[in-house]
Structures are given as structure tokens and as C-alpha cells.
Amino acid sequence: MQTPKDxxxxxxxxxxxxxxxxxGLHMRPAMQFVDLANRFDSDITVSNSETHVDGKSIMQMSMxxxxxxxxxxxxxxxxxxxxxxxxxxxxxxxKHFDEPTPKNSG
Amino acid sequence: MKFSDFVCFEATIAEFxxxxxxxxxxxxVLSLNKAGKLGKGDCQVIIREMIKREREASTGMGKGVAxxxxxxxxxxxxxxxxxxxSAGIDFFALDKxxxxxxxxxxxxxxxxxxxLQVMESxxxxxxxxxxxxxxxxCGRAEQVEDLLKEADEDPSL
Numbered sequence: 001m002q003t004p005k006d007x008x009x010x011x012x013x014x015x016x017x018x019x020x021x022x023x024g025l026h027m028r029p030a031m032q033f034v035d036l037a038n039r040f041d042s043d044i045t046v047s048n049s050e051t052h053v054d055g056k057s058i059m060q061m062s063m064x065x066x067x068x069x070x071x072x073x074x075x076x077x078x079x080x081x082x083x084x085x086x087x088x089x090x091x092x093x094x095k096h097f098d099e100p101t102p103k104n105s106g
Numbered sequence: 107m108k109f110s111d112f113v114c115f116e117a118t119i120a121e122f123x124x125x126x127x128x129x130x131x132x133x134x135v136l137s138l139n140k141a142g143k144l145g146k147g148d149c150q151v152i153i154r155e156m157i158k159r160e161r162e163a164s165t166g167m168g169k170g171v172a173x174x175x176x177x178x179x180x181x182x183x184x185x186x187x188x189x190x191x192s193a194g195i196d197f198f199a200l201d202k203x204x205x206x207x208x209x210x211x212x213x214x215x216x217x218x219x220x221x222l223q224v225m226e227s228x229x230x231x232x233x234x235x236x237x238x239x240x241x242x243x244c245g246r247a248e249q250v251e252d253l254l255k256e257a258d259e260d261p262s263l
Contacts, residue, residue, distance in 0.1 A: 023218040024218055025222070026218065026221060026222060026225065027165060027173075027175070027225065031163060058168075059229050059232060059233040063225075065222040065223055065226030067218070
């Protein structure tokens with residue numbers, strides 16, 4: 001894999017995020033993630049322990065099967081990498097996709 | 107998880123009679139019921155919920171495939187069924203293109219992790235162009251079964 005670090009405006013930003021909603025990364029949250037990721041110019045890669053997928057592809061994101069409590073590594077690469085990572089972390093960890101977490105689910 | 111673990115091959119629709127999304131969903135649910143997979147579940151309720159879910163956000167994720175799904179208490183394990191349309195069906199897909207292959211799933215209410223595992227295996231294969239193209243070419247139920255079993259054995263398909 002190439003790591004294009006040659007342009008001055010290319011920033012790489014990486015973080016671990018945890019899936020907090022009880023139902024995990026099923027299709028609706030995955031779509032929210034992909035929609036948000038697509039608002040940024042940066043390339044977004046999401047990985048679990050075994051797979052790396054394109055964070056802008058709903059089919060690939062659905063492959064992660066990330067259950068509640070799963071840690072995912074999210075990497076953004078491009079001019080707005082920081083903003084992308086912050087927004088995605090907010091969606092996953094703080095808003096938990098506007099879905100119940102195990103504690104407050106009925 | 108493997109296709110054979112959740113797909114009811116007996117219920118495969120090799121060619122939809124229906125020409126639209128709602129009709130295709132109904133055919134698949136009724137076929138699962140006929141195969142005895144829905145227990146005491148009310149088909150009409152399941153069909154309605156399936157369509158409602160589809161209206162909220164299309165599961166037609168592009169490239170000619172759709173994966174309509176709901177949770178329902180009629181099933182204890184995830185149950186899936188495959189339907190094909192050679193003419194293509196308008197599923198209001200993300201890429202606005204017709205859908206040729208439908209994999210419909212009904213998941214148990216309280217096992218979100220099982221549902222995720224099934225989605226993982228479905229999309230692992232659906233994202234591959236070769237698999238989508240083979241699936242689209244299936245004209246008979248036996249071909250669907252052969253393809254999915256082959257995919258179970260060959261992770262690269």
C-alpha cells in the first residue's frame with residue numbers, strides 16, 4: 001500500500017473508536033457513518049483486527065460486523081483529516097448513532 | 107457464518123413474478139413461510155414491516171443488489187432467502203440502478219450480534235464483482251444454491 005505523504009496539505013490522522021450502541025454497526029449506523037465520511041475529501045479507512053475497509057463504502061462497512069464494544073481503528077488521510085476524525089468519533093462514541101446503548105436500552 | 111447456515115434454499119425465487127420492490131419482498135416472505143421458516147409469524151405483518159423499513163432507507167446499496175431485512179420474533183435464528191430478477195427491479199437503490207439480486211433476511215429480536223455476523227458474510231461476497239455477476243446469471247434455484255455453497259467453501263468468490 002502506498003502512503004501518499006508527498007503533498008503538503010495531506011494530513012494523516014488516526015484514532016481508535018468504540019462502538020457504543022447496543023445493536024452494533026448494523027446497516028443504518030453504517031449508512032450514517034458512510035454519509036458523514038463522504039462529506040470529507042480525505043480518504044477514510046476503517047479497520048478491525050482482521051479487515052481494512054473503505055469508510056466511504058456502505059458494502060465494505062457492512063462487512064465489519066462490529067458489535068457493541070468493538071474497537072475500530074479509523075484513519076483519515078487528506079486535507080481535512082482532523083475534521084473527519086473528530087466528526088466520525090462524535091457520531092460513533094458520543095451520539096452512538098442516536099441509538100440506545102446497553103445501559104439505557106429497555 | 108456461511109450462507110448455508112441461514113439461507114433457505116428451498117425458498118429461492120429464481121425469477122420474480124413481481125415487477126416492483128413491494129411485490130418482490132412479498133414473494134420472498136411468502137416463499138419463506140411456505141418453506142415453514144416463519145413459524146407462527148404473520149406474513150402480512152412481516153411484509154409490511156419489511157416495506158416500512160425499506161421506505162426509511164433503501165437497502166439497495168448499489169451495484170444491482172439489495173438486502174432488505176428486519177428483526178422479527180417469528181424467527182429464533184437468522185433466516186435468509188434469495189430472489190432474482192433478470193429484468194431488474196426498482197429498489198430505490200442508492201445508485202438509482204435496478205436491482206437484480208435480492209437477499210432478504212429476518213433476524214431474531216434479541217440477538218443483534220447474530221444479525222451482524224450474517225451481514226458480514228453477505229457483504230463479504232456481495233462486494234465482489236465476480237460473485238454479483240454469477241448471482242445475477244443464476245436462472246434456476248439450483249444454481250443459486252450451488253453458487254452460495256461454492257462461496258461458502260471459497261472465501262475468495
